[in-house]
Amino acid sequence: MSRKLNFIPHIPNYKYIREQMKADLEYRLSNRLRKTSFGRPLYERINVQVIMTHECPYNCPFCIERKHPMKGNQNMFEQVLSLIHVLKEHPQARVTITGGEPSLYPRHVLHLSKVYRMWSDGVFLAINTAGYDNSIVGIGHINLSVNDYVHPDVEKFPGCTYQTVLTKDKMNLENIKHIMSSNPSAGGFSFRFLCDLSQDTYDVSIWNALQNDPEITVKTFRIGDFFVYCTFDWNGRHARVTLGDMCQQQKNDYHDGYSNIIIHPDGKIGLNWN
Ligand code: SF4
Incomplete structure (x- = not known):
């Protein structure tokens, strides 16, 4: 489809x-035949996830980051360089700053948002947060995680x-x-x-x-x-x-194509959630 x-x-x-x-x-x-230095983007407005930190003060049992932690040490400088690199090739990207918990480092969230505004067409910037610190309100669109293990005050994130x-x-x-x-x-x-990486039916x-x-x-x-x-x-x-469906994504043979970009905490740029 x-x-x-x-x-x-x-x-x-x-x-x-x-x-x-x-x-x-x-x-x-x-x-999709257009090529970038990463290969062939399979979507026009590609999703870029900046996994800016492994750290999170919460402990949700279903957390993918907890079960399959990203490798590499957090390096904010390298994250910025990688975001600029990606946005130069994908100015129409939809960028999400995520983690872990990004609001542990609100100044870095602000810095990434400035990089995004300077180097992109400004299509969409979102921040995934469990609501640890609401000083990030206004920097980008807030996706506020709520579940049985985290109960942020929704009213603090209008x-x-x-x-x-x-x-x-x-x-x-x-x-x-x-x-x-x-x-x-x-x-x-x-x-x-x-979702779970091994689950293949829903x-x-x-x-x-x-x-x-x-x-x-x-x-x-x-x-x-x-x-x-x-x-x-x-x-x-x-x-x-x-x-x-992460299981399906792992099975897909992308050849030289990619459907999303991940910037890892150490700044490494990955494709197709790798
Ligand atoms: S709030 Fe998010 S990052 Fe933190 S443990 Fe829960 S699912 Fe994982």
Whole structure:
């Protein structure tokens, strides 16, 4: 599925999604011919994640960084040089500063944001935070992580996206609507599937439920090379459901293509989450 839809087709099972992921990758490898010094970017507005620190004061049991920590020592100077390098080749990149917990180092977050503004077209800058320090408000769009293990005060991050990971039993519309109606100060919502590097199948019922609920207006739906997302409106609020299938991404053969860029804590530039 190589384009965005404004509806969700009936999803019979996860095998269907996996086939669409493979088809999307094949389409992009055949059609995306522009080259950078990294290879061939498979998306126009490529996602760049700056994993600026391994450190985090919290301890979520599902944390990918805790289970598979990034290698290399934190080197803020090298991170800046790498971000400039990437933005020179991808001025339209969508950049996310993440970790660990970026707000442990608010001055460095500010510095990275200045680099982003100087070297990019300013398409989108987000900061993933569990809300340790709200002095980062205003630097970029805040994705505020909330879950059973971190409980930031949403009101201290006005306009933020309330971002949470849902286990299989909680990825349903009843729960999603409950969260959306219980957090009036959030600007939007992001519901992510709980993922593990080895998990190769997921429940598909939420996609069909979103399409079939008369109160919900589906805005966009897309299956990419290793991800699925839907954006929708409900009751005057905007939200997104995202599945990032890391197992599929590890299996994909990207040849010289890349679908996202990672800047590691030591400044190393990685492709396709490597
Ligand atoms: S807040 Fe984020 S980085 Fe910190 S332990 Fe939880 S999931 Fe990991």
